[in-house]
Amino acid sequence: xxxxxxxxxxxxDKKECMPLRGFDFGLQPLVKVNVEPVNASxxxxxxxxxLKLSLADSSVEVTATAKxxxxxxxxxxxxxxxxxxDLETVYCDGNIKIRTSDPIxxxxxxxxxxxNEEDFDSFRNSKIPPLRQTIIPPYCDEEGLExxxxxRCRAVISGRGCAITIRIVPLPRSVYECLKSKKLxxxxxxxxxxxxxxxxxxxxESTLTPQSALTALLGSLxxxxxxxxxxxxxxxxxxxxxxxxxxxxxxxxxxxxxxxITKDGEDDSENVDGLEEYNAVQECLRTGMDKEVCDxxxxxxxxxxxxxxxxxxxxxxxxxxxxxxxxxxxxxxxxEEPVQGVAVILESVEIAMRDDGTKQFTPARELSxxxxxxxxxxxxxxxxLSRPARIVEGHLKLTLHSSxxxxxxxxxxxxxxxxxxxxxxxxxxxDLIQVTATIPQAESFGLAPELLKKSSGEVTAPxxxxxxxxxxxxxxxxxxxxxxxxxxxxxxxxxxxxxxLKYIRIVRSRKGLLVDxxxxxxxxxxxxxxxxxx
Numbered sequence: 001x002x003x004x005x006x007x008x009x010x011x012x013d014k015k016e017c018m019p020l021r022g023f024d025f026g027l028q029p030l031v032k033v034n035v036e037p038v039n040a041s042x043x044x045x046x047x048x049x050x051l052k053l054s055l056a057d058s059s060v061e062v063t064a065t066a067k068x069x070x071x072x073x074x075x076x077x078x079x080x081x082x083x084x085x086d087l088e089t090v091y092c093d094g095n096i097k098i099r100t101s102d103p104i105x106x107x108x109x110x111x112x113x114x115x116n117e118e119d120f121d122s123f124r125n126s127k128i129p130p131l132r133q134t135i136i137p138p139y140c141d142e143e144g145l146e147x148x149x150x151x152r153c154r155a156v157i158s159g160r161g162c163a164i165t166i167r168i169v170p171l172p173r174s175v176y177e178c179l180k181s182k183k184l185x186x187x188x189x190x191x192x193x194x195x196x197x198x199x200x201x202x203x204x205e206s207t208l209t210p211q212s213a214l215t216a217l218l219g220s221l222x223x224x225x226x227x228x229x230x231x232x233x234x235x236x237x238x239x240x241x242x243x244x245x246x247x248x249x250x251x252x253x254x255x256x257x258x259x260x261i262t263k264d265g266e267d268d269s270e271n272v273d274g275l276e277e278y279n280a281v282q283e284c285l286r287t288g289m290d291k292e293v294c295d296x297x298x299x300x301x302x303x304x305x306x307x308x309x310x311x312x313x314x315x316x317x318x319x320x321x322x323x324x325x326x327x328x329x330x331x332x333x334x335x336e337e338p339v340q341g342v343a344v345i346l347e348s349v350e351i352a353m354r355d356d357g358t359k360q361f362t363p364a365r366e367l368s369x370x371x372x373x374x375x376x377x378x379x380x381x382x383x384x385l386s387r388p389a390r391i392v393e394g395h396l397k398l399t400l401h402s403s404x405x406x407x408x409x410x411x412x413x414x415x416x417x418x419x420x421x422x423x424x425x426x427x428x429x430x431d432l433i434q435v436t437a438t439i440p441q442a443e444s445f446g447l448a449p450e451l452l453k454k455s456s457g458e459v460t461a462p463x464x465x466x467x468x469x470x471x472x473x474x475x476x477x478x479x480x481x482x483x484x485x486x487x488x489x490x491x492x493x494x495x496x497x498x499x500x501l502k503y504i505r506i507v508r509s510r511k512g513l514l515v516d517x518x519x520x521x522x523x524x525x526x527x528x529x530x531x532x533x534x
Contacts, residue, residue: 109332155379161365200288245305248273251364324376406458
C-alpha cells in the first residue's frame with residue numbers, strides 16, 4: 001500500500017465491498033500558504049515531499065489549484081512552522097529550500113440593502129446617482145455594466161438576439177434557512193417581511209405576513225446552493241407574461257440608450273423595432289412577485305410568437321440560466337471570491353424572432369447554451385456592482401485563561417484587532433478567568449506572541465477554531481462627500497483606506513488582478529529633486 005496516495009483505505013476480501021468513510025476529527029485547517037521551491041528544478045522533489053507529509057499528518061491538507069499553486073493548509077501558525085521544517089528536513093531529504101507566501105485568507109462577497117428598498121414602487125421610480133464602484137477602474141470595466149442600475153441588469157446575449165432581465169437582492173441567513181427547511185424558523189419574521197416588501201410578494205402590504213412571503217418565495221424557488229444563495233423565477237416569467245418575441249427587421253432586441261436605463265421604466269423615444277415589447281416588459285415588472293396579480297391578468301394573452309418564445313425559454317434556455325447562476329456564484333466582481341447571501345430573480349426574457357411569411361416563427365439568431373451561461377454570469381456580476389458592496393470575513397473562536405492583572409492588556413489587544421469578548425467566567429478553585437471571544441481571521445496572525453508580550457505572560461496562548469462567517473458592515477468604496485464628513489474622516493486619500501478595501505486589494509494583488517488606485521500619485525504636479533542641498 002505504500003504507493004497509494006490515500007489517507008484512508010478499506011481492506012476487504014470481496015470486490016463488492018463499499019469503501020468505509022474516513023475519520024472526521026472536527027478540526028478545520030486555519031492557515032493556508034502557497035509553497036514553492038527556491039530552485040524550480042526541485043519541483044518534483046517538493047511534490048513527493050508534500051505527498052509524504054499529507055500521509056504522515058492527518059491534519060494537513062495539500063491541494064493544487066488550476067494556476068499551479070500548491071496550497072499547504074495547517075491548524076495554526078506553530079503547526080505550519082513545524083510542517084515546513086519537517087518538509088525541508090525529513091520528507092524532502094534535507095536538500096531543498098522552500099519559499100512560502102503570506103497566509104492566504106478566504107473571503108466572501110455579498111451586498112446590502114438600499115436605504116428605501118423596502119418600498120417597491122417608490123424605490124423603482126426613484127433616481128440615485130451611480131455608485132462609486134461603477135465609475136472607477138478596474139470595476140467599471142466589467143462587460144455589460146452600462147445595462148445595470150440599482151441591482152437590476154438587462155443581460156444581452158452576444159449578437160443581441162436575446163435579453164434576460166435579472167434582479168439581485170440580499171438574502172439574509174434566516175430566510176435562507178427557511179427556504180432550505182421549507183418552514184418558518186424562530187427569528188426570521190423581520191427579514192422575511194423586509195424581503196417580501198422589497199420583492200412585492202403581495203400587492204397589498206396590509207395582507208403580507210411572514211408565512212405568505214415564504215410561500216411566495218418557495219413557489220418561485222428554482223435552485224439553492226450551500227453558500228446561502230438562491231435562484232428565483234418571477235411569477236410573470238414562469239407564467240410567460242414577461243416573455244416577449246421581438247419581430248425586428250435586423251434580428252436584434254431593443255437596446256435602450258444609457259440615459260434611458262437610469263429611468264428604470266418605459267422608454268418614450270421614437271417607435272423602433274422591439275420598443276413596444278421592451279415597454280410591455282417594463283410594465284410587467286411593476287407587479288413584482290405577486291402571483292395573484294399575475295393570475296388575474298387575463299388581458300395579456302400570449303400570441304403565436306410569444307408562445308414560441310416561451311417554449312424556447314422553457315426547453316432550451318432555462319437550464320443554461322441555472323448553470324450561469326452557479327458559475328456566477330463561484331467568483332464575485334470585487335476580488336473573484338465566492339458570493340454569499342444573495343438572491344437572484346429572473347424577471348423577463350426578450351427573444352428576437354423571424355417570420356418566414358407563414359406565421360412560423362423561429363429565433364432570428366442562434367441561441368446556444370454557452371451564450372446564455374456567459375450572458376447570465378456577466379449580468380449577475382454587473383447587477384452586484386450596481387448595489388452596495390460588502391465583504392464577508394471568517395471569524396475564529398478563541399479560548400484562553402487570564403489572570404486579573406492581564407485583563408487590561410487582553411482587551412486592548414482584542415479591540416485593536418476588532419475582536420469581541422463573548423463570555424468571561426472565573427475558573428473554580430483558581431484566580432484565573434476563562435475568556436471566550438471571536439476575532440476576524442485576517443487579524444488573528446501573530447496574536448499569541450503579542451498577547452504574551454503585552455501581558456507579560458499573564459495570558460495563556462489562545463486556542464483558535466473556526467466559528468462563523470460575518471458581514472463586515474463597511475462600504476469599501478465609501479468616500480466623504482459633505483463638509484462634515486471631510487472634517488470627521490479626512491480627505492479622499494486617507495478616508496478611502498478602509499479595512500474592507502484593504503482586504504480587496506490584498507486578494508486582488510495575490511490573484512494577479514488589476515488593483516485600483518494603489519499607484520496613484522498624490523500631488524503629482526509637484527516636482528521632486530534628488531539633489532542634496534548643501
